[in-house]
Amino acid sequence: MKKITAFFICISCLLFLTGCHGHRSIQDLTYIVAIGIDYDLDKKEYIVYTQSIDFMNVAKQEGGRQTEPIPNWIGIGRGKTIYLALSNLFPKSQPPLFLGHLKAIIFSETILKHKFKEIISDLGRNETFRYTVNMFATDESLEKILSQNVLFHYPPLHNYLSRNTIGSGDTDFIQLMTGKMIVSNYYKPIGSVMIPSFGISEHTWKSDGTYPVIYTKGAYFFQQKKYKGFLKMDQLKGFIWKSQRPFKQTLPIYRDGDLIAVISVFNPTMDIKVREQSLFPTFDIHANVQASLVEKRENISFSELHEETSKSLKKVIFDTYEHGFKRKLDIFNLGDRWYRFHRHHFKAFSKSNPSAFYLKKNALKNIELEVEFTNFNSFKYNHHQQNYHD
Structure with a gap:
């Protein structure tokens, strides 16, 4: 009798269970x-x-x-x-x-x-x-x-x-x-x-x-x-540095208008610092990046390669800033740190200059860049002597 009662209870419960009615394939x-x-x-x-x-x-x-x-x-x-x-x-x-x-x-x-x-x-x-x-x-x-x-x-x-x-x-x-x-x-x-x-x-x-x-x-x-x-x-080209996430970008390196090398850069970091708190804010950028030598077009020493690479990459960052500034655009979001950590100055600026763009042409004062070469492919350099060797 207990088994029959249990059987009917199970059957009754099944009647209340939802099925796949209305489900679309x-x-x-x-x-x-x-x-x-x-x-x-x-x-x-x-x-x-x-x-x-x-x-x-x-x-x-x-x-x-x-x-x-x-x-x-x-x-x-x-x-x-x-x-x-x-x-x-x-x-x-x-x-x-x-x-x-x-x-x-x-x-x-x-x-x-x-x-x-x-x-x-x-x-x-x-x-x-x-x-x-x-x-x-x-x-x-x-x-x-x-x-x-x-x-x-x-x-x-x-x-x-x-x-x-x-x-x-x-x-x-x-x-x-x-x-x-x-x-x-x-x-x-x-x-x-x-x-x-x-x-x-x-x-x-x-x-x-x-x-x-x-x-x-x-x-x-x-x-x-x-x-x-x-x-x-x-x-x-400089904008992707602000993302601070893995990427790989191939860039030509020029000296006096002549192509001297081709490099790949990756693993960038960028730190923005508010430099001055005058009427308009100014900023410094400190960036780090790793680089790999892809092609060498001229016989140059390691020190020359490092120097020209640093110059070229700084120019990439500054040119991107300039393209944004021409449109009154803070492309690197320099003002974000100013707004977050210098709120009193931001409020004073907004009150006295309600419709003004907060960046001046020389707002980006300095770009410090550290380049670490991790790979030279088939090109051999002696880092201690900083000379090129075949």
Whole structure:
């Protein structure tokens, strides 16, 4: 009797257990991994582009790389708000759209210039757009950006929009920026905000014909909620030093206009110190970096190599500062330490100069740089004599 009673109790309990009713299989949803947002100034409406991937094709990567091109699925919706534009896509999408795997949001240059403050405010009010999503910008066609595959027919999931870093190995790259990082810096009373920018290279790779690929074009900047424009990668060579995280960058070393060596630099550190507390603040930068000799174009001693490398790297940092200053942009966030640890001076400055930019042209007084060579490849140097030996 006890066994029968226990059996009926178990059966009764099973009736209250939840099952998989309503659960959708992977093939029953359209997974959005990236969204592009543009604005039509004439019609005063938003244009939203969505990039979807076929998870069945992604699964095939386990057994080897795809040999056939992976189709890109691009959705386009319009509306007076972002959500209205997205909502216009939902009734026209079969299988239904799913935004839970959103990895990236790309803004057009028009958005940055005219609607960025509204955009980040609107996105923050909806749980669909998490602040952990990476954000980018471009002056290229958003539809074209989202339509690009990477080399060897990898699907869009493997492209820049879904990576954890921009670039890898021996390439110039800048820090990925999440929505949280951008918003927190955007509203600060001091310092700059960087948004990485993509471009499309049409003639770097070829297959049966030209093979367009996405590359890091540069970055857009804001300072104290004001749009400050775009800087190319060549103008940002010193900017990646402030990230203080592992990177590797190859640079030419010149002396009197002649190329004397090619080096790789890595593992940088940068310390910013407030130097003076007069009306406008001034700063010193102390940086350390390790270097490796890649090519030697002239017969130079170790001391000459070290000296010219130090000069070149200082110039890289100072030139980046200058490019920012021309746009009234604190590209190294020099003022952050001033704002944090000299608050009384910052408040006095803000009160007497409410609309003035806190950096003067000579605000960066000194750059101290320590370079440690860790590898000379096949070139031999005697560090004690500081002479070159074949």
